Amino acid sequence: MGYYSPFHFLPADIDMENPDPATLQRAKKKLLAELEIDENALGGMTKDQMLKWFDSLNPLELKYHHFIFHHKPLLNFLEQGSLRPNNWYMQLHAPPEIQDFILPKIQQQYDHLITEAFRNADRDAIIMLSNFQLPDLQTKGRYYYTGALNLFTAYYHQWIQLAANYSPDKAAAIREFLSQPFISVIPHMPPYLAAMRDEFALAVAKFAGELCENPDPDKVQLARWILGIVENLGVSEATEKEIEFIKKQKVETDEALKVDQTQQDQSLSARGGCWKLVKWIVFVIIILRLIMFLIGSLK
Numbered sequence: 001m002g003y004y005s006p007f008h009f010l011p012a013d014i015d016m017e018n019p020d021p022a023t024l025q026r027a028k029k030k031l032l033a034e035l036e037i038d039e040n041a042l043g044g045m046t047k048d049q050m051l052k053w054f055d056s057l058n059p060l061e062l063k064y065h066h067f068i069f070h071h072k073p074l075l076n077f078l079e080q081g082s083l084r085p086n087n088w089y090m091q092l093h094a095p096p097e098i099q100d101f102i103l104p105k106i107q108q109q110y111d112h113l114i115t116e117a118f119r120n121a122d123r124d125a126i127i128m129l130s131n132f133q134l135p136d137l138q139t140k141g142r143y144y145y146t147g148a149l150n151l152f153t154a155y156y157h158q159w160i161q162l163a164a165n166y167s168p169d170k171a172a173a174i175r176e177f178l179s180q181p182f183i184s185v186i187p188h189m190p191p192y193l194a195a196m197r198d199e200f201a202l203a204v205a206k207f208a209g210e211l212c213e214n215p216d217p218d219k220v221q222l223a224r225w226i227l228g229i230v231e232n233l234g235v236s237e238a239t240e241k242e243i244e245f246i247k248k249q250k251v252e253t254d255e256a257l258k259v260d261q262t263q264q265d266q267s268l269s270a271r272g273g274c275w276k277l278v279k280w281i282v283f284v285i286i287i288l289r290l291i292m293f294l295i296g297s298l299k
Helices: 021-037 047-056 059-069 072-080 096-119 123-130 137-144 146-164 168-177 181-188 191-211 217-230 237-251 254-298
Strands: none
Touching (some): 021 047, 059 072, 059 096, 072 096, 096 123, 096 137, 096 146, 096 181, 123 181, 146 191, 168 217, 191 217, 191 237, 217 237
């Protein structure tokens, strides 16, 4: 359930120390009427959830909701996921108790936004979210990135399973997996997910190296294609060195290059044979045309 401000229906001048029951009742009726018109109008809440939420409001929470409602960038972020401006929290002067109330809601909304952006491979949204100034990121990072990290971990385990069950007839499945849209946004994921990015990239690179332990032309070609993807994932410098080591020690070895050269020679030989056949056909056509011309002349 997303955040929804009760002050869309409560009067701004309500006595928050001792709210009038009649005023609260009128607001509840207004909420119910709104829900009858549009069931999606209340931040994704069902009627039952809305009633429980509204009945649970207390004077202290009303103060917090009142503060949020009058700080529009905060309200727009919590209700709509708006990221502009991205530094509003740093300029938000709120008492500690209000910050304690707000922070979990910010974390929940950000976690939802970054997870969905990753799921949908929304590059622009991920870049915006990566530049968002998050409060208490050093100590609360796991709350901002729970969903995205779980999703990335799921992709990682899908890859591990796919690589573990590899056989030559599954090369197309390997290419299909590494061509999915989520691969294209991995380089733009925020620094908090850098360790997971490195682990994923290294696992993929190691598989490419394993393909070349007993190389054949198809394996070498696939391994090089895989490394081309891995090298564009935006990994750390340390992981980049490990990938380069795999490339030199496994994929670009003399044996792999020899297999590759043999394939190229065979390809050139096949093309040469085809070219000879084409030239022979052209020659025959020319001879036939010449004969037809001579026959026509004799007539």
